[in-house]
Amino acid sequence: MAMAMVCLSDFEAYAKKYLPKIAWDFFAAGADDCSTRDENILAYKRIHFRPRMLRDVSMMDIRTKLLGTEISFPVGIAPTGFHQLAWPDGEKSTARGTLLTYSTCTLEEISAAAPGSLRWFQLYIHRNRAVSQQLVQQAEALGFQGLVLTADLPYTGKRRDDVRNGFRLPPHMQLKNLEGAFEVCKMNDRSEYGLPPNSLDPSVTWNDIYWLRSLTHLPIIIKGILTKEDAELAVSHGVQGIIVSNHGGRQLDGGPATIDALVEVVEAVQGRVEVYLDGGIRKGSDVLKALALGAKCVFIGRPALWGLAYKVSRLIGHKDESDNFICYHLNWKQYMVLIQQFHSGVTNSSEVHVELDAADV
Amino acid sequence: MAMAMVCLSDFEAYAKKYLPKIAWDFFAAGADDCSTRDENILAYKRIHFRPRMLRDVSMMDIRTKLLGTEISFPVGIAPTGFHQLAWPDGEKSTARGTLLTYSTCTLEEISAAAPGSLRWFQLYIHRNRAVSQQLVQQAEALGFQGLVLTADLPYTGKRRDDVRNGFRLPPHMQLKNLEGAFEVCKMNDRSEYGLPPNSLDPSVTWNDIYWLRSLTHLPIIIKGILTKEDAELAVSHGVQGIIVSNHGGRQLDGGPATIDALVEVVEAVQGRVEVYLDGGIRKGSDVLKALALGAKCVFIGRPALWGLAYKVSRLIGHKDESDNFICYHLNWKQYMVLIQQFHSGVTNSSEVHVELDAADV
Amino acid sequence: MAMAMVCLSDFEAYAKKYLPKIAWDFFAAGADDCSTRDENILAYKRIHFRPRMLRDVSMMDIRTKLLGTEISFPVGIAPTGFHQLAWPDGEKSTARGTLLTYSTCTLEEISAAAPGSLRWFQLYIHRNRAVSQQLVQQAEALGFQGLVLTADLPYTGKRRDDVRNGFRLPPHMQLKNLEGAFEVCKMNDRSEYGLPPNSLDPSVTWNDIYWLRSLTHLPIIIKGILTKEDAELAVSHGVQGIIVSNHGGRQLDGGPATIDALVEVVEAVQGRVEVYLDGGIRKGSDVLKALALGAKCVFIGRPALWGLAYKVSRLIGHKDESDNFICYHLNWKQYMVLIQQFHSGVTNSSEVHVELDAADV
């Protein structure tokens, strides 16, 4: 191997070097000045551990359960679109995490690629409610175990480089899940990322959670919550889980880093539903900080795409699942010790707790 | 278009490239070390949104009213001088915003160029009070709807690059509004920006508001207020509006960023008069932050000049009004959603509020 | 003039370019990492004005009195050594400010050069007390109006560049004031800046103020105070003035910026003696901040040396006194307005007050 890959930043550098600029820019993009995208990462540096010594850390077990289903470690793949930009095989290679509506593989293809995985289906609500209803019911039929409703996309954020690059989905990459639904739409240059313009419904409100509930027995996880007020609303409307997320800083610039928002959401929720987080996870220590501040598990987005890009150009085979592949490079060793203390009851959360800087609390 | 213009920074870069250095330096200049000029922009980055989700944002209406007159969105053009440095057509092209005394077009020319706009007349008080009285009465006769008294210019700030460049108004650019008044003055090299030295009156006090009131029925808006103490004085002396401004950092270096000063002014005023702001607005999110912190509308200064410079060199026609043109590039889309919630009553200000960092409150 | 000199930084750049490296390094040097030297300047940026508007600032008078003697503006020249490194004429050209023991001109020469100026004599206490006694009595006889006892030099700070450069006072630059006293000493390469090693007395204590008082009727000003505890001791031992100083960061690295220390000293002193400050003054706004925080006047050190270096190379005549020359470039105009409000009683200190950042108070 010409270049030693020892941490996720190495994969980032690799992907930046080998991906076409338009694809790299699309994956890297943040809204406006990219402040929130960058804050997602910087905020972890303001959080410090209070390391404890001389505990028996000879046994490590970092399995956890998401809504009752066991996963081998508390990191999943966040929904990120258009994986075929990074790898011809597309989402099939990242099927072990949650999945996305705007997929360049069909649900059947994805479902078949990862039969034994935990699979949640990620959903936007369209102006044409029949489209969303059809997707929900198809997902349930295919054995998906949860529905992730992304709440922070009434309109698409302005990613300057995408505008400069005139980013459009290449013609051979179809949005397969939606093909039928939008076949009457002509894709013109006002389309947004391959969707007809304004196909998402900006009038969605909390009451639509009830409508969604009427369509399916799957647990509903809401993604995009950043405040205690919305966390309270999520609980009172009956969701089973909350993903604290700012869409990787791609939607609204100027909101909080997710690790900062996590604190108030966890405090508001008081354990009534599970809380997860995505945004800025680059190291095992970041995972530990999120867990210690109350997240049940975290999701990684861009790093999974970097891993895909690496696999393509290195001709790494299918068996080497990209999520494990990437997670290995999170550098678990030191932090698993602490994470397992946290999970196993050897210690409790206050003993392995992290400490936010005074300025952040 | 060779260079994609997707945000105001692109216009800034364009203007810096194409304007003569002496004109660029004059527009860009701040007093002394330019700390306050730069703080105006940096301060917005310390203010974070608390984004709320799942509200019906399908209808957007961001009209507002300034002293009873409706404007289509809450952004106006701040008075900035010597527009002919950027465009031969000068202030006539920016006539939709407020206007300036030190104009290189006559009031009649400006008034004729934008007959249907909201037009406020910006005023300095001269040692020769007759000059100011004449300007006030002429403005009222021409249909201007408000008088903006700029209070922060007893002496001109030291802008180092202007001194280095030996900045003088080019001979063909006359200060038309004042031509008659100063015809007896010989312009020598001690003149300040085309005015005779020391023409502004440094002895102006709050009592001069009463004198101004005696000259006109127009509402008086005071520009340059940065403290709660002065805000209280402004209200008690009967002004109708306050523009929180530090003159773009061109006058006094070391004062607060305007977005920081806004908080205490709004709290002191308690809704008795309207409060506006200028300084550092570069994105829709900046506008939203100002509105959420209590401004009724904001004004942009330098970006309007960048827009003018762009129009000149691109030969863009007159119909494309520079204020709309520039405001389009503020990237409204995401933020209009939030702004309209703020305005329409769908939500109230505490729900779409922004949160100042602890360190700033 | 090839290069426009519009602010003190321009003189700094000029001096750096034209002075021999060894002389520039000596003047610029700070102890160890130079943190305190740099903090002296950075600290002003954390202090913000709360500018007030619409006050009559037509009359400006910024005279002040130091221990009863009027000076034309509240800025003096701090004692800095070895002026002949910058100008053959040495201290005679900066004679309007306070003066220094380690002078390359004799006291008589200095005294004759500036007969009408306020002149304070700066003193170190030597192991050989007779030397100090002789200097004190000579200074009083020559009409000096105050004694400045520098308290922060029990040992010399380590200025790395001086060590690297092997800095020694050139042979033609004699320390004239001390010539007689040290004539029996052989200057070898262990001498410190032309003095025999260890000539200063590190056993000096507060009781030596009483000894000094017994030698002279001149008021005693103590220089180098940085804490409220020492300020209290200074008052109780009968000094007439305190200069808050950290020796330009040349002695001890890691102490406070002088503008930060000023606050606690002023509060401790409660007006019982006059308080002055040196360190980091580069702009009129810095002067104002110091005055508003309670300094009666400030002293500038390195900038006076830059001015000397400029005068030498530009062949500027003697009449153009370097202190006025430099002070002109502090950019008084805007700040005199505020300073005179502060002094004249038009406003009081709380009205023109500056505001320390919350983090600094």
Place this chain on the structure above:
Amino acid sequence: MAMAMVCLSDFEAYAKKYLPKIAWDFFAAGADDCSTRDENILAYKRIHFRPRMLRDVSMMDIRTKLLGTEISFPVGIAPTGFHQLAWPDGEKSTARGTLLTYSTCTLEEISAAAPGSLRWFQLYIHRNRAVSQQLVQQAEALGFQGLVLTADLPYTGKRRDDVRNGFRLPPHMQLKNLEGAFEVCKMNDRSEYGLPPNSLDPSVTWNDIYWLRSLTHLPIIIKGILTKEDAELAVSHGVQGIIVSNHGGRQLDGGPATIDALVEVVEAVQGRVEVYLDGGIRKGSDVLKALALGAKCVFIGRPALWGLAYKVSRLIGHKDESDNFICYHLNWKQYMVLIQQFHSGVTNSSEVHVELDAADV
């Protein structure tokens, strides 16, 4: 001497230039992003002195006692491994400080090289307890005066450059202390720094302090404590001393700087045992800050290695002991004044105290 060596940074630059890259990288390495390694140094800059003046500092005595044994100044050499990477003579040249298990000299060699020094033996606990027991008893027999149990190494931190470089101990550098113990192990490329993989015991707990106590009469000092909770446990388990340490940031990234952790450890311990510190000491002022915040002495790690590297390439003889050599360059002069006040009772700790920034307390 071609390059003046005036501070420890100069030795750092020298070592970086002359050491083989793989050795430099190994010494310089920090875990993961190296945040904690860098914080160790940066944290000192946030701590300020409150310098007091006019005290008799003519007599300086900075001797101190560690567990009853006098040392000439309060700085020791921290255990750092593999000195032969920097100097053929290895640990024999740094024998005046504490020592290390993973030594490339035998205990007998080290003991013979520095017969009169204070020597503590640094210990890890191995899965094979017999190895540790043998080392402890050998150390006691050889006259070592204390046992330092390093507690923060259940697993080795990930130092990215070492992974990239494929760092392995060169074959001629044997880990002499452990030779016998591990002779049955085959060193393959999964070995960790010359030790068989997983030789250290991750199941060590506080109860093992009692086991260690049963083996020896030597005082036990625990190294790696960073919290008040662990400090309390250390005292209650009967250790005689605590070294606040984060292993130079080599183990866990994201913990506190040691100077920050010192404050809570000292407060918890309340003088019941001695507290020391390592990490980030580069100047005499750093030493003083640590002492003023409650450390009895500090240890330096990497700088000792830089000094060794310098001695090798400069052919400096053995007599010039590297610890004194390096400590000289800490620049004691100014700070000894303050340190001796602190130690001698001329002043007490509150008078020479340092002040943590508000944000850090």
